[in-house]
Amino acid sequence: MGKASRDKRDIYYRKAKEEGWRARSAFKLLQIDEEFNIFEGVKRAVDLCAAPGSWSQVLSRKLYQPAKLSAEQRDGDLPLIVAIDLQPMAPIEGVIQVQGDITNARTAEVVIRHFDGCKADLVVCDGAPDVTGLHDMDEFVQSQLILAGLTIVSHILKTGGKFIAKIFRGKDTTLLYCQLKLFFSMVTFAKPKSSRNSSIEAFAVCENYSPPEGFNPKALYHLLEKVGSPSGDNDLDCSSGWLEGPNKVYIPFLACGDLNGFDSDRSYPLPSNAEGSAYQSLDPVQPPIAPPYKRALELKKALNQGIQDIESLSIGPSSSSL
Ligand code: SAM
Numbered sequence: 001m002g003k004a005s006r007d008k009r010d011i012y013y014r015k016a017k018e019e020g021w022r023a024r025s026a027f028k029l030l031q032i033d034e035e036f037n038i039f040e041g042v043k044r045a046v047d048l049c050a051a052p053g054s055w056s057q058v059l060s061r062k063l064y065q066p067a068k069l070s071a072e073q074r075d076g077d078l079p080l081i082v083a084i085d086l087q088p089m090a091p092i093e094g095v096i097q098v099q100g101d102i103t104n105a106r107t108a109e110v111v112i113r114h115f116d117g118c119k120a121d122l123v124v125c126d127g128a129p130d131v132t133g134l135h136d137m138d139e140f141v142q143s144q145l146i147l148a149g150l151t152i153v154s155h156i157l158k159t160g161g162k163f164i165a166k167i168f169r170g171k172d173t174t175l176l177y178c179q180l181k182l183f184f185s186m187v188t189f190a191k192p193k194s195s196r197n198s199s200i201e202a203f204a205v206c207e208n209y210s211p212p213e214g215f216n217p218k219a220l221y222h223l224l225e226k227v228g229s230p231s232g233d234n235d236l237d238c239s240s241g242w243l244e245g246p247n248k249v250y251i252p253f254l255a256c257g258d259l260n261g262f263d264s265d266r267s268y269p270l271p272s273n274a275e276g277s278a279y280q281s282l283d284p285v286q287p288p289i290a291p292p293y294k295r296a297l298e299l300k301k302a303l304n305q306g307i308q309d310i311e312s313l314s315i316g317p318s319s320s321s322l
Contacts, residue, residue: 004281011262012194017282026054027194031257036205042121043079048102048149049127050083052288056095064094082114090286103148112155119158125149125165139170154217163206183211193257196264
C-alpha cells in the first residue's frame with residue numbers, strides 16, 4: 001500500500017503525521033484519556049513497550065511540557081516519565097529511556113531505581129509481540145507482557161494509581177479481567193475509536209490500585225517464570241471449568257473517543273490545500289531507529305543489488321543494552 005493510498009484509507013495514520021505523532025497509536029491513548037481522564041494529577045508515569053514513542057510523546061505533551069511552561073513549576077519538580085522498550089527510540093523531551101525487556105526482572109529494577117523510592121501515579125503498556133496470526137498463541141504472548149507489566153506495577157504503582165494495558169480479546173479475557181480485579185477496584189475494557197474493529201486489540205483501564213492485603217510483589221516474578229514451564233503449576237488453567245456458571249463474568253467493552261469522530265475502519269477523501277492543489281503525503285514523523293525488520297530489509301537490498309556474499313556484509317541485528 002502506497003503512502004497516499006494509506007493516507008486515504010487510514011485517517012489516523014494521516015492525522016498522526018499532520019499532528020507530529022510518531023505513530024497513530026497516540027490517538028488511542030488520547031481517546032482513552034477523553035473517557036477516563038487518566039492524566040489528572042499525574043507526576044510520575046511509566047511507558048512500557050514504548051517504541052517508536054507516540055505514547056511517550058502523549059505523556060510528554062500532556063504532563064511534562066505544560067509543567068515546564070508553568071512559571072511556578074520552573075524551579076519545582078517536573079513530572080518524571082520513564083519509557084522502556086526492547087528497541088532504541090529517538091529522544092523525547094522529558095522522557096528517560098531504558099532499553100530492555102519488560103519480562104526481565106532486572107528491567108523492573110532499573111525502573112524502580114529511576115523512581116528513587118517514590119511511586120508512580122500511572123503505568124501504561126502498549127506492548128505487543130510480533131503477531132503470528134495464530135490467535136491463541138498471540139493472546140498468550142500478549143498476556144505474558146501484561147503479566148510483566150503487572151509485575152512492574154506491583155513494585156512501583158502507588159495505591160490508588162492507574163494502569164492502562166493493551167489486551168487481545170480472546171477466550172481468556174474473562175480470566176484476565178478477574179486477575180486484574182484482584183489488584184484494582186475498577187477495571188474497564190475500552191475500545192478507542194482509533195483502534196480498528198477488525199483488530200482484536202482493546203485496552204484494560206485499571207483504576208485505583210489496591211493490592212490484596214499481605215500481597216508480596218515478588219510472587220509475580222515467580223509466576224512469570226512458571227507460566228510456560230513444563231513443570232509449572234497449572235493453577236491458571238481456565239479450561240478446567242472453574243470460570244463456569246456463576247463464576248463466569250460477562251465483560252462489557254466500552255467504546256471511547258468522540259463517537260462522532262473519525263472512524264478507523266472507514267476511508268476518507270484526501271483534503272486539498274487552499275489553492276486547490278492535490279494533498280501532499282507527509283513522511284512519517286520519526287521512523288523507528290532500529291526496527292527488528294532492519295536486517296531483513298538490508299539483506300533484501302543486498303540481494304537486489306546482486307551481492308551474493310551476504311555473510312561478508314557488516315550488517316547485524318541491533319543489540320540490547322540490558
Ligand atoms: N506505544 C508505542 C507507540 O505509541 O509508539 C507503540 C508500541 S508497539 C505497538 C509495541 C512495542 O512493544 C514494540 O516497540 C516492541 O519492541 C515492544 N515490546 C514487545 N515485547 C517487549 C518486551 N518484552 N519488552 C519491552 N518491549 C517489548
